[in-house]
Amino acid sequence: MTQPPHDEPTASSPEELLEQVEQTRTELGETVEALAAKTDVKARAQEKAAEAKEQAAAKADELRKQAAVKARELKAKAADLAHQAQDRLPDPVKDRAAQAGQLWQEKAPEPVRAKTAQGAQLARDNRKVLLAAAGVAVVMWLACRRKG
Numbered sequence: 001m002t003q004p005p006h007d008e009p010t011a012s013s014p015e016e017l018l019e020q021v022e023q024t025r026t027e028l029g030e031t032v033e034a035l036a037a038k039t040d041v042k043a044r045a046q047e048k049a050a051e052a053k054e055q056a057a058a059k060a061d062e063l064r065k066q067a068a069v070k071a072r073e074l075k076a077k078a079a080d081l082a083h084q085a086q087d088r089l090p091d092p093v094k095d096r097a098a099q100a101g102q103l104w105q106e107k108a109p110e111p112v113r114a115k116t117a118q119g120a121q122l123a124r125d126n127r128k129v130l131l132a133a134a135g136v137a138v139v140m141w142l143a144c145r146r147k148g
Contacts, residue, residue: 071132078135 037043105113123130 074135074139075128075131078131078138081138082131082134 108116
């Protein structure tokens with residue numbers, strides 16, 4: 001006969017022996033299930049794919065948030081630069097610009113003025129996009145200027 005392991009006490013009654021046998025069966029079943037799960041390549045591949053999908057979704061969400069923050073920063077920077085440029089214009093230049101605008105209204109043909117007004121309205125409707133594009137252009141210009 002075989003000897004019981006040294007770390008397990010021997011059963012003193014048949015009920016105890018049955019209980020130990022049942023516990024050993026349960027442990028053996030769990031071990032077999034764990035081994036079967038490790039050898040199920042398809043299931044493991046699906047688990048890895050699901051995990052990778054979750055990580056990709058989390059990273060995409062993080063990048064989306066970072067892009068939104070950066071866009072807000074660029075928009076604010078572009079608006080600030082536009083205000084600074086406007087503030088730096090001398091009064092005579094501002095006056096000349098106003099005169100040019102008035103002359104345009106008086107001298108330009110109606111179809112040209114209509115198209116210009118339509119373009120201006122389109123620009124106002126897409127102000128955020130235009131400001132973001134202007135901000136990107138200014139940042140790129142500054143970056144290129146620093147390199148040169």
